[in-house]
Amino acid sequence: MQKIKFYFSPIAADKFQNKAGDTWTIKNKSGKLYEKCKYSHKNEIMLTVTIEGDTVSYGTASNGLMTKDTPDIPGTKLKTVKSTSTKLPEEQVALMEFINTSAKLRPEILKMADLKWKYLMRSALRGKNIMMTGPAGCGKTMAAKSVATVLDRPDFYFNLGATQDPRSTLIGNTHFNKEDGTYFSEALFVKAIQTENAVILLDELSRAHPDAHNILMTVLDEGQRYLRLDEADDSPTIKVAPGVTFIATANIGNEYTATRVMDRALLDRFIIVEMDVLDTEQETDLLTYLYPNLDAKSIGAIADIVGGTRKEILTETPRISTAISTRNSVEMASLMYDGFQIDEAAEVCIYPQFDNSGGLDSERTFVKQLVQKHCYDENNVNEDLFNVETEEEVQTA
Ligand SMILES: Nc1ncnc2c1ncn2[C@@H]1O[C@H](COP(=O)(O)OP(=O)(O)OP(=O)(O)O)[C@@H](O)[C@H]1O
Ligand SMILES: [Mg+2]
Numbered sequence: 001m002q003k004i005k006f007y008f009s010p011i012a013a014d015k016f017q018n019k020a021g022d023t024w025t026i027k028n029k030s031g032k033l034y035e036k037c038k039y040s041h042k043n044e045i046m047l048t049v050t051i052e053g054d055t056v057s058y059g060t061a062s063n064g065l066m067t068k069d070t071p072d073i074p075g076t077k078l079k080t081v082k083s084t085s086t087k088l089p090e091e092q093v094a095l096m097e098f099i100n101t102s103a104k105l106r107p108e109i110l111k112m113a114d115l116k117w118k119y120l121m122r123s124a125l126r127g128k129n130i131m132m133t134g135p136a137g138c139g140k141t142m143a144a145k146s147v148a149t150v151l152d153r154p155d156f157y158f159n160l161g162a163t164q165d166p167r168s169t170l171i172g173n174t175h176f177n178k179e180d181g182t183y184f185s186e187a188l189f190v191k192a193i194q195t196e197n198a199v200i201l202l203d204e205l206s207r208a209h210p211d212a213h214n215i216l217m218t219v220l221d222e223g224q225r226y227l228r229l230d231e232a233d234d235s236p237t238i239k240v241a242p243g244v245t246f247i248a249t250a251n252i253g254n255e256y257t258a259t260r261v262m263d264r265a266l267l268d269r270f271i272i273v274e275m276d277v278l279d280t281e282q283e284t285d286l287l288t289y290l291y292p293n294l295d296a297k298s299i300g301a302i303a304d305i306v307g308g309t310r311k312e313i314l315t316e317t318p319r320i321s322t323a324i325s326t327r328n329s330v331e332m333a334s335l336m337y338d339g340f341q342i343d344e345a346a347e348v349c350i351y352p353q354f355d356n357s358g359g360l361d362s363e364r365t366f367v368k369q370l371v372q373k374h375c376y377d378e379n380n381v382n383e384d385l386f387n388v389e390t391e392e393e394v395q396t397a
Contacts, residue, residue, distance in 0.1 A: 001052055001053045002052070003050060003051070003052040004050070004051050004052075004071075005048055005049070005050045006018070006048065006049045006050075006051070006067040006069070006071055007046045007047075007048055007061065007064040007065060007066050007067050008024075008046060008047045008048070008049065008066070008067060009046060009047070009066060010037050010038075010040045010041035010046075010047050011023070011041070012041060013034070013037060013038040013041055013042075014026040014029060014034055014037060014038070015037070016037055016040075016047050017087075018066060018067045018068065018069070018070060019066040019067060019068045020068060020070070020080075020081055021081040021087035022070045022078065022079065022080045022081055023078070023079045023081075024073055024076040024077065024078050024079075025076060025077045025079070026075065026076055027075055027076060027077060028075050031075060032058050033049075033058045033073075033075060033076070035058075036048075036058040036059060036060055037058075039060055040060040043060075045060050045061060045062050045063075046060065046061045046062070046063065046064050046066070047059075047060060048060060048061050048064070049071070049073055051071065051073075056073070056074055095125060098121075098125070099118060099121060099122045099125065100118075102117065102118055102121040102122075102150075103117060103118060105121070105150045106146070106150070107146050107149070107150070108289065109286075109289065109290070110139060110142055110143060110146050111139065111278055111282045111285065111286050111326075112139065112143055112275065112276075113276060116273055116274070116275070116276070117143075119273060120132075120143065120147060120273050121147065121150070121151075123245075123271055123273070124147045124151060124199065124245045124247070125151070127243055127244065127245050128245065128270075128271050129220050129245075129246045129247075129248070129269050129270045129271065130144075130245070130246065130247045130248070130270060130271055130273055131205070131247075131248045131249070131250055131267070131270035131271070131272050131273070132144050132247065132248070132249045132250070132273050132274075132275055133249075133250050133251070133272055133273070133274050133275065134251075134274055134275030134276070134277070135251065135277060135322075135323070135325065136251060136322075136325050136327070137325025137326055137327030137328060138275045138276070138277055138278070138325060138326055139275055139326060140249040140250075140275050141201075141203055141249055143273075143275060144201050144203070144247040144249055145157075145201065147199060147245075147247060148199035148201070151199065153197045153198065153199050153245075154195050154197065154198045154199070155198065155199045155200070155201065156188065156189070156191075156192035156195070156198055156199075156200045156201065157201045157203065158170075158188075158189060158192075158200070158201060158202055158203065159203045159204055160202055160203065160204055160205050160207065160208035160209075160212050161203065161204025161205075161206075161207030161208060162204070163208070163209070163212070164209060165209075166208065166209045166211045166212035166215055167211060167215070168187060169187055169189065169212075170187055170189045170190075170212060170215045170216070170227070171186070171187055171189070171190065171215065171227070171229055172184055172185050172186035172187040172190060172229075173185055173187075189227075190227065190238060193219065193227060193238065193239075193240045193241065193244060194238065194239075194240075194241050195241060195244070196241045196242055196243050196244070197241075197242075197243035197244065197245075198241070198243075198244050198245070199244075199245050199247060200244060200245070200246050200247070201247050201248075201249075202216070202246060202247070202248040202249075203248075203249050204249060204250070204251075205248040205249065205250050205262070206249075206250035206251055206262050207251075210263075213262075213263050213266050215227070215228075216266065217265065217266060217269075218237075219240060219246075220246060220266070220269040220270070221269060222269070225239065225240040226238060226239050226240065227240070248270060250262060277310055277323070277326075278326055279307070280303045280304065280306075280307040283302075283303040283306055283307065283326065283329060284299055284300065284303045286326065286330070287299045287302060287303065287329065287330065287333045290330060290333065290334075291333050291334070291336075291337045293337070294333055294336060294337045298333070298336045298342065299333065301342050301374035302329050302332050302333055302336070302342070303329070304370075304373075304374065305324065305342075305346070305350075305367075305370045305371055305374065306323075306324045306326075306328075306329045308370040309322075309323040309324045309367065309370065310323040310324070312366070319361075319363065319366045320354060320363045320366055320367065321355075321363065322353065322354075324350060324353075324367075328349060328350060328353075331349050332345045332346070332349055332350065335348070335349060341375075342371060342374050342375060343371055343372070343375050346367070346368075346371045350367060350371070351364055351367065351368070354366070354367050
């Protein structure tokens with residue numbers, strides 16, 4: 001005999017629903033079905049109904065695929081939904097639609113995987129605390145700023161890496177003058193958190209003074225969401241307004257030893273959006289978009305050099321300690337647009353970042369080799385330093 005099991009979502013002690021939104025009301029408030037429905041409703045799990053011939057049994061399940069059909073269940077009153085649409089609240093449907101189409105809203109100038117952008121938008125709309133992570137110059141700040149622009153919400157920017165006095169940046173200062181005596185001037189941050197739907201950027205949070213972390217702890221905590229104006233426990237507090245979204249940026253990882261180690265408890269208050277380093281194709285697209293009049297050969301050369309450093313850094317024993325960032329590749333393209341040759345652009349904007357000690361084994365030599373591959377012009381190749389092949393030929397001859 002065929003046995004069919006249905007999974008429902010309880011919506012009250014005596015009511016359950018299928019996926020289409022059809023609702024069953026239990027008539028007998030002391031029977032087995034009522035008991036199971038009440039239990040599953042309370043524990044936020046599913047209600048199961050198994051029908052085998054004339055036998056019907058009831059149970060609960062922590063998960064399962066919600067039933068689409070509308071079976072006949074004895075002892076219940078069925079109300080079917082006429083339309084085929086699911087019964088999600090209107091705002092939810094609107095939000096889902098917005099998130100789904102949000103890829104189109106990403107500014108063309110910002111290169112970022114669609115999924116990451118979608119996650120970023122969704123998290124902002126849901127008022128999450130967002131932490132953008134990734135290596136230097138990969139677009140963390142740019143992506144964070146784009147959110148505020150695209151959502152058209154009031155935005156506030158705080159660079160916490162640049163402030164040595166977090167108290168005055170986040171809370172304010174006490175002043176004194178003869179007329180007024182002592183008075184308090186509050187920081188812009190105090191206004192920011194009281195602005196409904198504001199997007200508040202906490203740039204370079206990982207570099208912030210530990211005092212900033214402490215001050216922000218309650219502000220970012222889901223259950224607290226207030227700013228305390230003084231260390232004293234009974235000092236006044238300011239509530240974070242509804243709809244406020246915090247977006248922080250951080251360089252996290254062993255490449256950044258200079259960065260202060262972020263407090264685990266603070267980090268826990270964020271969802272993480274990791275920015276990826278661009279691949280050669282994305283880098284080429286970006287540079288072409290930014291400098292449409294720069295020739296393809298130059299753009300290809302930059303993308304190749306940059307890509308070479310990024311590939312090297314991923315090897316087991318990299319010969320360099322950092323890769324060239326997108327910020328730097330954009331800068332190189334702008335120099336070439338202004339008439340610099342590739343080796344000139346590299347010399348002023350790339351080489352200084354790479355250690356020159358160690359001669360031919362130095363980090364700088366490694367990068368110079370990547371660059372020299374693209375110096376076709378004889379006049380630009382003034383050193384034969386890297387022509388290792390010729391040297392070998394001489395030795396074996
Ligand atoms: N993913 C990207 N898409 C487009 N442009 C980018 C991207 N990453 C970097 N850039 C370019 O590099 C510049 C610097 O980017 P941004 O300031 O966002 O980097 P960051 O990750 O915040 O760096 P830092 O860690 O140094 O703060 C941008 O102005 C832009 O020109
Ligand atoms: Mg930044």
